[in-house]
Amino acid sequence: MRKSSVILYILLISVLLSAFAPAAFAEEKALGTAGMDFTAPDDNYRVFYEIFTGSFSDSDGDGIGDLRGVMQRMDYLNDGDPASGLSLGIEGIWLTPIFASPSYHKYDVTDFYAVDEQFGTLEDLQALIELCHERGVKLILDLPINHTATNCEWFVKFKNAHLTGNDRHAYYDFYSFVRPAEGEKAPAGYREIGSTGDFYECNFDASMPELNYDNDAVREELLNVAKFYLDLGVDGFRFDAAKYIYFGDNRQSADFWVWYLDALRAIKPDVYTVAEVWDSDGVTDTYYSATNCFDFTTSQTNGLIAATAQHGNVNAYTAYVQDYLDRVHAIRADAMIVPFIANHDTDRAAGYLTVASGNMKVAANLYLLSSGSPFIYYGEELGMRGSRGAANTDANRRLAMLWGDGDTVRDPVGTTYDPAKQVQDTAYDQMQSAGSLYSYYKKLLLIRASHPAIARGDYTALSLSDTKLGGFVSAWQGERVLVLHNTTLSSAKLDLNALGLGDFTTLSAYIGMEEADLSDGILYLGGQTSAVLVP
Ligand SMILES: [Ca+2]
Ligand SMILES: [Ca+2]
Structure with missing residues (x-):
């Protein structure tokens, strides 16, 4: 193609795109919420959104994300009306630490009773809590209480x-x-x-001295911190470095958390808590005696979600989830699985799964159309990228949210990530496009919210002979739902009657790279596509 014709071609595409953008947006607004029921209960089976506070949204022009910045993005996150189809639809927010601290990440705290001045004030926090609650969103704070800063x-x-x-x-x-x-x-x-x-x-760094939890005064002080924020109205906590409380002794560390959670639940019975226990399932089970834990096993580049999303065996994934639930329910009846694909300590998933291949969407289907309380890492819904890279810096995993609308938030100090490798479609662009990953996540959360049984209830993994097609049945309060995933590139055909699933006669929703159809008990499920069926 000659240079001039390339330019002409690009021009033509631009004209076509701009011409169709408003129509696509209108279509997106209509996004199939008609007939959907959003009477999900007010419990802890929520989709959370992790916000790396300093990188999300800047309200005062200093380049650093802050609490007022989160408030000004609440319409993007949740406009309070599930049926509007106009916001992402997350149901909870995890803020990385907001307390006074010398570092940009603020995992080394100077004063647990003060909001860092870069992020705002306690009054700002109260205003944010109020706004979250108006929208039906729970707000949890990150409590890094294993250690402090040296200037504490x-x-x-x-x-x-x-x-x-x-x-x-x-x-x-x-x-x-x-x-x-x-x-x-x-x-x-x-x-x-x-x-x-x-x-x-100081197991992490000389700048992070570890508190002595054999000292009752320390226990009392750090319990007071949690009480202080519960009094302010926060809904719960994410416990940083939970296994480091008594490093090397998981039973003793877990017993600390049992004591801590007993005290918190006495104040707020439905307090939402999740612990970071970055270890094998055998170890996280120990901590389930106190609290739900993130499921690190299925996360990240080598995890089961990524492997399954790349045309892997769905049966292995659903069998894993069922086994996980069986184990943790035996420990604590109200235990949940807390899946995620990436967080601020891992490389971003879009870098290795890729949006273009469809694998990013399949991964989202697998962990969001599933049991428990999943966590989306901010910008994941845009396909944002960011990895440690040769400079070996976590800052690259915490880049500024790509708003594309003039937000002054900047990348954190120490960032070396090549902007040319970043996804080019901003939130502003993606909100106008029905085909964007943002719109995809939005639709996915709508489907999830309209079927409470997907997240809750008894989970029964299917064991299908076609190993690249699989799913589960979930039953909750008389509602039954069948979720099926096809991770391959080609369509699949399933005779539901032959599998004893003939009572699922309605294809309620499907989402993926292709389409789905149900007639006479025969389900056609397109490649890289998932379906939700009800009786
Ligand atoms: Ca700011
Ligand atoms: Ca410790």
Whole structure:
């Protein structure tokens, strides 16, 4: 193609796109909400949205995301009317830490009772809580209580007590420390306090000294922190580094969380909590005695969701979910699975799954049309990319939300990610396009919200002989739903009667790269497409 004809071609496409954009938007507005029922109960089986607070939306022009920024994006997240079809439709928000802290990520806290001034004030937090609740959205805060910053006044007092040898000081035991015997070395993960021979525990970094949870004053203080925010109206917490409370002893750490959760539930019986226990299922099971945990096994590039989304075995995935639910329900009757594909500590999923291949959409189908309380990482719904890369920096996983409408939020310090590799369609663009990943996520959440039984109730994995097609039946309060996924590139045909599923006579919804059709008990399910059936 000659250069001039290429330009002409691009011009023609642009004209066509702009001509069709308003029509497509109108069609998108109509997005099949007619006839959908949104009477989902007010419980904790919610779709959450993780906001890396400093990278989301900037309300005051300093380039840093803040609480007022989240408020100004509430229409994007949830406009309070599921039937409008005009907002993403998330049902909960996880804010990464908002407390006073010297770092951009704020996982090293100076003062747990203050909002960092870069993010706003306690009054801003109260206003955000109010707005969330008006929209039926729950707000949970990130509690990194295993450690603090070194400039936290507790640590300053602790350090001084050791430097002066004052072992009667109230803060002498506030942090975890050891004094190795003469000639012995301190264990890994400890740092000497001056040249006192005392070493404080810091498994992540010297800048993150770990609190001593054998000290009742520490327990009481960090319980007060949670109570303080529950009083303010937050709905719950995400517990950072939950297995590090007593590092190396999961039973003891889990017992701490049982004690902590007993106290929180006494105040707020429906408090929403989820713990970060980045470990195998055998280990997370231990923590389920206290709280739900993120399901790290199915997340990330090597996880079961990504593997299944790339034309993998759906039966293995649904069998995994059923086994998970069976195990955690045996530990605690109201336990949930909390799936996700990426968060602020992992590479973004669109980078390895890709939107163009359709695999990103299949992954979303698998974990959002499923049991429990899934977490979407901000920008995931746009197909945003970001990975540690050669510079090995987490900042690349926390890039500024691509609003495309003049939001002044900037990438965090230390970012090295090549903007040319980023998805080019912003939120502004994608909201106008029925074919965008944003519109896809929106539709997916509508389907989920209109069928409460997908997230709740008894989950029974199907074991189909066609290993690239699979699904589950879920029953909740008299409602039954059948969810089927086809992860292959070609359409599949399923005789529901032959499988004993003939009572599912209505194809309620389908979503994916192709279409679905049900007639006379025969379901045709297009490639990379999922279907929801009801009796
Ligand atoms: Ca700001
Ligand atoms: Ca610890």
